[in-house]
Amino acid sequence: MENKNFDIIIIGGSYAGLSAAMALGRSVRNTLIIDSGKPCNRQTPHSHNFITHDGKTPQEISTLARDQVAAYDTVKFHDGLVLKLRKNDDGFETETSSGEKFYAKKLILASGVKDRMPDIPGFAECWGISVLHCPYCHGYEVKNEVTGILSDGDMAYDFSKIVYNLTKDLFVFTNGPSVLSKEQKNKLAEKNINLVEDEVEKIEHQNGNIRKIIFKTGKEISLKALYAKIPFEQNINAFEDLGCELTEQGFIKVDFMQKTNIPGVFACGDNVTMMRSVANAVAQGNFTGAVVNKELSEEEF
Numbered sequence: 336m337e338n339k340n341f342d343i344i345i346i347g348g349s350y351a352g353l354s355a356a357m358a359l360g361r362s363v364r365n366t367l368i369i370d371s372g373k374p375c376n377r378q379t380p381h382s383h384n385f386i387t388h389d390g391k392t393p394q395e396i397s398t399l400a401r402d403q404v405a406a407y408d409t410v411k412f413h414d415g416l417v418l419k420l421r422k423n424d425d426g427f428e429t430e431t432s433s434g435e436k437f438y439a440k441k442l443i444l445a446s447g448v449k450d451r452m453p454d455i456p457g458f459a460e461c462w463g464i465s466v467l468h469c470p471y472c473h474g475y476e477v478k479n480e481v482t483g484i485l486s487d488g489d490m491a492y493d494f495s496k497i498v499y500n501l502t503k504d505l506f507v508f509t510n511g512p513s514v515l516s517k518e519q520k521n522k523l524a525e526k527n528i529n530l531v532e533d534e535v536e537k538i539e540h541q542n543g544n545i546r547k548i549i550f551k552t553g554k555e556i557s558l559k560a561l562y563a564k565i566p567f568e569q570n571i572n573a574f575e576d577l578g579c580e581l582t583e584q585g586f587i588k589v590d591f592m593q594k595t596n597i598p599g600v601f602a603c604g605d606n607v608t609m610m611r612s613v614a615n616a617v618a619q620g621n622f623t624g625a626v627v628n629k630e631l632s633e634e635e636f
Contacts, residue, residue, distance in 0.1 A: 341367045344439035346417050350613050351604025351620035352445035353400040358624025360407025371416040379463035384471050385614040420573045441627050444602040448567040457538030464543035466561045474501045480559035483508050490564055492519045510535050593623040
């Protein structure tokens with residue numbers, strides 16, 4: 336790539352990044368998308384709750400999006416992983432794993448997050464297929480089926496309320512002695528939600544589809560789906576070089592205009608919100624692209 340200077344560099348070429356790029360491409364902004372090609376939903380067979388694309392594979396949606404964005408000749412792509420970010424007199428410098436450097440007036444961080452899998456055999460293989468993070472994205476497909484929730488405490492209790500609307504055949508697995516309050520346990524029992532405090536040994540599955548949960552006590556419970564809330568980390572940490580702040584939950588901190596605490600640096604998508612869905616990422620990216628274009632327009636006028 337001959338040109339190394341851009342108006343905007345977008346770090347992350349999945350749904351939020353591509354959506355921001357389309358808004359900027361249509362605003363005739365010289366834009367570079369840097370992406371390493373490892374979206375968090377690459378194992379998920381179907382994407383749902385995104386109007387006009389309901390039921391398509393994540394790959395179908397992202398491929399179509401990339402093709403449409405590439406039609407705007409001011410948008411360019413670079414395959415790589417950003418390792419370093421620096422502020423300079425004219426804006427920002429990015430350095431990728433290949434050692435290449437690119438420069439821009441503005442940065443959009445759309446790099447997403449990566450999930451930290453628990454040490455349970457079979458969990459990672461089922462993640463996004465039958466071990467699910469979101470009832471809005473996947474719950475309809477397993478409604479009225481035998482379902483589990485792998486969580487504890489307030490998170491498990493609150494999540495049970497949402498999943499209970501989809502199925503009454505529900506288990507809560509706390510993977511050890513529960514920290515649920517007496518009142519919470521009583522409410523679960525009143526709703527016939529089964530509380531299991533045994534430690535999980537492994538998940539038995541076939542090609543990522545759960546067959547049963549096997550516990551260290553020898554107990555086995557057959558399931559169709561399992562919801563789990565697991566820890567995550569930012570996909571890249573290069574933004575820390577710039578001094579971008581994180582929230583207590585580990586998300587990049589942004590204001591209502593998707594601005595970080597560093598002037599000229601914006602963020603959108605899974606790296607800023609717990610609402611992890613394709614539809615939400617697309618909406619945030621579209622809005623962020625418009626905000627960045629407006630800021631550039633005001634500075635250049």
